[in-house]
Amino acid sequence: MTAEIIYGDKLAESLRLEMKSEVETLKEKGITPKLTVVLIGDDPASKSYVSGKQKAADFIGIDSTLLSLPTSTTEHELLNTIDQLNRDTKVNGILVQLPLPAHINEQHVIEAIHPNKDVDGFHPISIGRMLTQQETFLPCTPYGILTMLQSKNIEISGKHAVIVGRSNIVGKPVGQLLLNNHATVTYCHSRTPNMTEYTKQADILIVAVGRANMIGADAVKAGAIVIDVGVNRIEDGSLTGDVDFDSVKEKASFLTPVPKGVGPMTITMLMKNTIKAARDQAE
Numbered sequence: 252m253t254a255e256i257i258y259g260d261k262l263a264e265s266l267r268l269e270m271k272s273e274v275e276t277l278k279e280k281g282i283t284p285k286l287t288v289v290l291i292g293d294d295p296a297s298k299s300y301v302s303g304k305q306k307a308a309d310f311i312g313i314d315s316t317l318l319s320l321p322t323s324t325t326e327h328e329l330l331n332t333i334d335q336l337n338r339d340t341k342v343n344g345i346l347v348q349l350p351l352p353a354h355i356n357e358q359h360v361i362e363a364i365h366p367n368k369d370v371d372g373f374h375p376i377s378i379g380r381m382l383t384q385q386e387t388f389l390p391c392t393p394y395g396i397l398t399m400l401q402s403k404n405i406e407i408s409g410k411h412a413v414i415v416g417r418s419n420i421v422g423k424p425v426g427q428l429l430l431n432n433h434a435t436v437t438y439c440h441s442r443t444p445n446m447t448e449y450t451k452q453a454d455i456l457i458v459a460v461g462r463a464n465m466i467g468a469d470a471v472k473a474g475a476i477v478i479d480v481g482v483n484r485i486e487d488g489s490l491t492g493d494v495d496f497d498s499v500k501e502k503a504s505f506l507t508p509v510p511k512g513v514g515p516m517t518i519t520m521l522m523k524n525t526i527k528a529a530r531d532q533a534e
């Protein structure tokens with residue numbers, strides 16, 4: 252079997268076009284969605300992701316502001332900045348780019364963002380609301396993955412979804428989102444013995460570990476749907492996923508590439524959440 256490749260960049264483009272006209276309509280009603288991104292320090296990867304977010308916002312017509320703060324910023328200073336953004340009625344969404352420098356407690360920062368402006372969906376209130384299936388901001392990468400599956404009319408209900416990786420921002424929430432859509436969910440992680448015994452049972456395999464080419468064709472069931480969330484910068488400077496694309500392509504039914512897969516969808520869902528924030532706050 253040769254897999255159909257799910258191109259996240261193509262889907263992102265069509266969704267961004269829809270959002271552009273949605274924002275035009277909102278602007279006629281006097282609503283201009285505004286996102287503020289806070290970036291601490293000058294990590295090149297973080298800068299590159301942030302510029303991708305700015306570009307998407309510009310295209311859609313979302314007002315986006317980058318607040319660039321030095322690495323020496325204290326946790327107290329950052330919490331004060333967030334407090335000001337929480338109070339600023341013009342700001343609909345707040346995103347603090349992760350990872351943060353070691354002297355700042357990430358959880359304190361995430362919990363400081365008002366849940367109504369939590370467009371990343373990382374606040375414990377947002378996570379709790381997602382778990383209990385209340386309406387909320389869905390975390391962008393899991394939301395993007397769900398949208399990619401739906402775009403290909405892939406049935407989730409009754410399928411066995413195996414998640415490799417258990418991070419708070421991808422692995423854990425994507426499993427819960429698939430569970431909400433009636434999948435049977437198995438989590439694998441660094442302490443799972445004989446991991447391929449599980450991955451080979453997956454109808455839908457989601458890999459979010461951050462280790463280049465850790466999943467080969469031997470770990471995949473024939474006809475499986477494989478979603479690669481890995482972002483690994485390799486020696487030659489290029490970007491590669493967690494899945495061995497060339498071999499898995501010959502065995503899976505659907506496969507996402509890296510780059511041009513989940514990454515562009517993550518940014519797109521952030522834009523969608525920002526528009527939702529603007530709408531909700533205008534009520």
Ligand SMILES: Nc1nc(=O)c2c([nH]1)NC[C@@H]1CN(c3ccc(C(=O)N[C@@H](CCC(=O)O)C(=O)O)cc3)C=[N+]21
Binds near residue numbers: 299349391
């Ligand atoms: N508060 C917060 N929210 C995030 O959503 C967040 C974060 N912090 N920290 C870092 C991760 C990573 N992330 C990516 C987004 C887009 C691409 C993306 O668009 N990648 C392009 C390639 C970009 C390139 O070539 O560098 C692609 O896959 O085609 C990748 C990674 C969001 N993150």
